[in-house]
C-alpha cells in the first residue's frame with residue numbers, strides 16, 4: 001500500500017527577496033521522500049506588531065489564515081536565519097500572534113527546524129530559542145538530525161538558488177526522511 005501523503009508547510013523566517021533560507025526552503029520538495037508534500041505557509045510579513053489591545057479588537061485575518069494552515073498541516077518546517085543570536089523579530093511576532101488563536105494550533109504539531117546563516121554556527125543559537133518557544137506551545141519538535149547551514153553563502157549559489165554543498169544536501173535528505181517517520185509515528189497523537 002502506498003504511504004499516506006503528509007502535508008507539511010514551511011515557514012521562512014527571512015523576509016528578504018534574496019534570502020538563503022528561502023532558497024533552502026524552495027529546494028526541499030526535490031529532496032523530500034515521496035510521501036512528504038511541502039508547500040509554503042501563508043505569509044506573515046504584514047502582521048501588525050503583537051499587541052493585546054489589537055487582539056481584543058479581533059485577531060487579524062492574516063493571522064487566522066496562518067493559524068489555520070498550521071492546524072491543517074501534518075507538520076511544520078521552519079527555515080530561518082539567526083538575527084543577533086536569536087530568531088528574527090518578524091518570525092517571533094508571527095509565532096506570538098498564532099499562539100493567541102484559540103485552541104492554539106502548534107499544540108501537538110510535529111515541527112522541524114532548519115537554518116542557514118553566514119556565521120559558522122549556522123543559526124544554532126536561533127534554533128535553541130525557536131525550540132524553546134515550541135516547547136511552551138506544546139509542539140513536538142524533531143530532535144535529530146539537525147540542519148545548521150553555516151557559511152551559507154559558500155554552500156548555496158545565490159544566482160541559481162541551488163544548494164551546491166553535497167554534504168548539506170545529504171543532511172537535509174536525512175532530516176526530511178526522519179521527519180516523515182516522526183510525523184507517521186507521533187502526528188495526531190497529542
Ligand SMILES: Cc1cc2nc3c(=O)[nH]c(=O)nc-3n(C[C@H](O)[C@H](O)[C@H](O)COP(=O)(O)O)c2cc1C
Nearest residue numbers: 014016019020021022081082083084085117118119
Ligand atoms: C539583523 C541581523 C542580525 C544578524 N545576526 C546574525 C547572527 O546572530 N548570527 C549569524 O550567523 N548571522 C547573523 N546575521 C547574518 C545572517 O546570517 C545573514 O544575513 C543571512 O544571509 C540571513 O539569512 P537570509 O539570507 O535567509 O535572509 C544577521 C543578519 C542581520 C540582518
